[in-house]
Amino acid sequence: MSRTSHVNIIALLGFCFQGSxxxxxxEFMPNGSFEKLIYEENAVIGDRQLDCQTLYDIAIGVARGLEYLHKGCNTRILHFDIKPHNILLDENFCPKISDFGLAKVCTRKESIVSIFGARGTAGYIAPEVFSRNFGAVSHKSDVYSYGMMVLEMVGRRRNLKVEVDASSEIYFPHWIYNWLVSNQELGLRSIRNEFEDEKVRKMTIVSLWCIQTNPSTxxxxSKVVEMLEGRAELLQVPPKPFWFSPPTSP
Structure with missing residues (x-):
């Protein structure tokens, strides 16, 4: 980590220890964790809401940070815990990927990695990480976690809710997918015009590609960055996610 250097990766300054x-x-991040700002119920900065352009910039920033970890380092770093809590924001709301406690280092030539047991956070773990029946664990596992996080940015709600109500009984990605194909409005206060609606639609299509069950699809x-920076009308809508809904806590 001391040898990494990227605008979207947290800078490790040093360490300290005293006994155990x-x-x-x-480095200090004045705006703290993204988790505190992403959801509709608390996505307010001072007297204004986190706007659509800022969300879009954060999505691209995190993707570029992951691209650096996967391709820009001498050794490939797989994070295995991409989620809003581990994205920190500086004074300009530039996102920084942090918390590498579950990360795995491998050579750049390795496309498949070997891990023992599942690692990550419920709601963001790629299916192949806890069951090899879904495929091999690779850098595509980070892509899945990233996709789930961006879906939360689009829907402004957690993909796992302990309090299950009528609106959350549908598996979260299916709810977003149904909104996309029906061409309805999400009703978010952050979307103020057609330009912002296009950005949200683009984030939705890209994230649904990211959470495809088969890692090979x-x-x-790098392709995610390219898709986000391209035009929404050129993006093909992916197949509907068919994986099961994760169980919620009692």
Whole structure:
């Protein structure tokens, strides 16, 4: 981590320890965790809401950070825990990927990695990570987690809700997919015009490609960046996610 250097990766400044207490020291992020701002119920900065353009810029920034980890380092770094909590925001809301406690380092030539047991956070773990029946674990597993996070950015709600109500009984990606193909409005206050609606639609299509069950059908993170920076009308709508809904806590 001390040898990584990218605008969208948290900078490791050093470490300290006293007896059994140990800590890593990172650069200070004034706007804290993205988790505090992403959801509709608390997505307010001062007296204004996190706007659509900022969300879009954060989505691209995180994708570029992942692209650096997957392709830009001397060794490939797979994060295995991409989620809003692990995305920190600086004073300009530039996103920084943090918390590499579950990360795995492999050579750049390795396309498939070997891990023991599932690693990650419920709601963001790629299916192949906890069951090899879905495919091999690779950099595409980070792409899946990224896609679930972007879906949450689009829907402004958590993909797993402990309190299940009528609106959350549908599997979250299916809810987003149904909105996309029916050409309805999400009713988000952050979408103020057609330009912003196009950005949200583009984020939706890309994220649905990212969470395809078969890892081979997911785009690489470099392709994700290319798709996000391209035109929405050139993007093909992916197949509907058919994986089952994860169980919620009682």
């Amino acid at each position: 207490k140990r800590a890593l020291v990172y 997911r785009p690489s993170i």
